[in-house]
Amino acid sequence: xxxxxxxxxxxxxxxxxxxxxxxxxxxxxxxxxxxxxxxxxxxxxxxxxxxxxxxxxxxxxxxxxxxxxxxxxxxxxxxxxxxxxxxxxxxxxxxxxxxxxxxxxxxxxxxxxxxxxxxxxxxxxxxxxxxxxxxxxxxxxxxxxxxxxxxxxxxxxxxxxxxxxxxxxxxxxxxxxxxxxxxxxxxxxxxxxxxxxxxxxxxxxxxxxxxxxxxxxxxxxxxxxxxxxxxxxxxxxxxxxxxxxxxxxxxxxxxxxxxxxxxxxxxxxxxxxxxxxxxxxxxxxxxxxxxxxxxxxxxxxxxxxxxxxxxxxxxxxxxxxxxxxxxxxxxxxxxxxxx
Numbered sequence: 001x002x003x004x005x006x007x008x009x010x011x012x013x014x015x016x017x018x019x020x021x022x023x024x025x026x027x028x029x030x031x032x033x034x035x036x037x038x039x040x041x042x043x044x045x046x047x048x049x050x051x052x053x054x055x056x057x058x059x060x061x062x063x064x065x066x067x068x069x070x071x072x073x074x075x076x077x078x079x080x081x082x083x084x085x086x087x088x089x090x091x092x093x094x095x096x097x098x099x100x101x102x103x104x105x106x107x108x109x110x111x112x113x114x115x116x117x118x119x120x121x122x123x124x125x126x127x128x129x130x131x132x133x134x135x136x137x138x139x140x141x142x143x144x145x146x147x148x149x150x151x152x153x154x155x156x157x158x159x160x161x162x163x164x165x166x167x168x169x170x171x172x173x174x175x176x177x178x179x180x181x182x183x184x185x186x187x188x189x190x191x192x193x194x195x196x197x198x199x200x201x202x203x204x205x206x207x208x209x210x211x212x213x214x215x216x217x218x219x220x221x222x223x224x225x226x227x228x229x230x231x232x233x234x235x236x237x238x239x240x241x242x243x244x245x246x247x248x249x250x251x252x253x254x255x256x257x258x259x260x261x262x263x264x265x266x267x268x269x270x271x272x273x274x275x276x277x278x279x280x281x282x283x284x285x286x287x288x289x290x291x292x293x294x295x296x297x298x299x300x301x302x303x304x305x306x307x308x309x310x311x312x313x314x315x316x317x318x319x320x321x322x323x324x325x326x327x328x329x330x331x332x333x334x335x336x337x338x339x
Contacts, residue, residue, distance in 0.1 A: 004047040004119050012041045046119020063098040064308055065123035067113045069130065072103050074225050077252055079280035080297060084151070087301025088127070095309055097124075107132075111140055118146045125312045127151055127304060128160070131196040149308040151300075153319065156196055161317040163304045167197050168204035170293050170325040171247075174275055175208040177327055178245045182335045183273065185216040187243035189232050189253050193221040201249065216241060222253060229253025233260040237272070244336040245273040251280050254290055258332070269334035279328060288331030295325040 006024075010017045015034065022029035023038035030038070066088070068075060075081055085099070092099055100123055104110045114137065117123045125147030128137055138158040141148040150162035178186055188205050191198040202219050209217035220236070222228040229248060236243055237260065248254035254276030258268060266272050268288060276283055279292035300322050311317045 004042075004045040006047070008045060009038060009042050009047050012045070013038050043116075046116045060312075061121055061124050062096060063100050063123045064092065064305075064312075065100045065102070065114075065117050065126040066129070067102045067104050067110045067126070069104050069107050069110045071223075074223065075103060077226070078224065079251060079282065080278045083278075083280070083297035084301040087298030088305045089301075090298065091302040091305035091309075097309065107137070111137060114141060114144070114146065118144045125149070125308045127308065130192075131156060131162075132194055133196055133199065135196075147308065147311040149304050149311060149317070151304050152197055154321075157319075161307055161311060161319060163300065163307055163320045163322055165295065165300070165322045166324040167201050170327075171201050171204035172208055173327050174247055174293060175205065177329070178247075178273065178275070178333070179208075179211070179213050181245075181273070181333065183245040184214060184336075185241065185243045185245070186214060187217065187236050187246045188219040189229055189236075189246060189248045189257065190219050190221050191224050191249040198249070205247075216243070218243070222249070224250050224253065226252045226256035230256040230260050233257040234264075237261065237264055237266065244271070245275070245333070247275040247277075249277050251276040251278050251283050251290065251292065254292075255282060255286055258286055258290070269332050270337050273333040273336070275327075275333060277325070284330070291330045291333040292328050293325035294328045295323065299323075 006017050006020050010020045013020065015038065019030050019034065020038055023035040024042060068081070089099055102113055104113055114126060117126065128141070128148055128150045129152065131150055131152040133156050135156055138160055141160060142158055148160050150157045150160050153162040153164035175186065186209065190202055205219050220232050222232050229252065233246065233256065236246065246257060248257060254274055258274055261268050261272050268274055274290060276290045276292040278297065279294035283290040283292045303320060303322055307317050307320060
């Protein structure tokens, strides 16, 4: 796709290129209404005079972008993204690049951000997180020819390179561990439905729980927040047949679940075993310390950054499978008490 020019703005506004120049530079010569119309059109198609000048000079923005369609209140307490960004920043800063981060309300706004960044040459490339099946961001970025690396997968990434780890294998390892401990009623508090990694984890959970040893299983979605994790846990533990083990899709929800169990007078791990994803330091600050699926998240972000910078340099970049999460048993898991 061709980047927007001053001629494109003029044609859509029905005015001369000189009038566009007056409007964009705040000079007299156009009416207030015309100025507003020109500015609105320029914003809509992603034209920026300063960015256009940079494009003509061939200069690099020396920045890459990351747009996240998550509620800001959740991102503020979500250790995963903070650790991922720290790994990305460490790699970028050592190469003289900056990270442009923008939190958006929904996927539609995220697509608009990518188009604006591309039109204005604000960034040299982008990261794509929270991949969905048939994700419309993938063909759009391929069409723009904007260097992009997907953090996630496998699959549904089109021709875009991606950095991923095997979440299904981690779920399988955890469930096999819980089954070996003697758990027969197992629940999972999952993440946002529709996200590819949520669906991969859900499929793995359901597949393992079809084994004859598992008498009862249930996977419930959530929004990753502690409040939602607590709400779902309370509902699970209030049911006539409650689980003896629960795995959570992040550590914030697992800690909230631990608090609910203690509030309801259930002993952890005697009456309920708990497993968390994303083994942040929070998992060892509670009592009992949480069994967790551990992985080097900053290194994961660093690998993604290296691949994006290589792509920006024009190198051939493909898929990269990072080290998967591995189970770290601690005090929150044990064989269930005989009932």
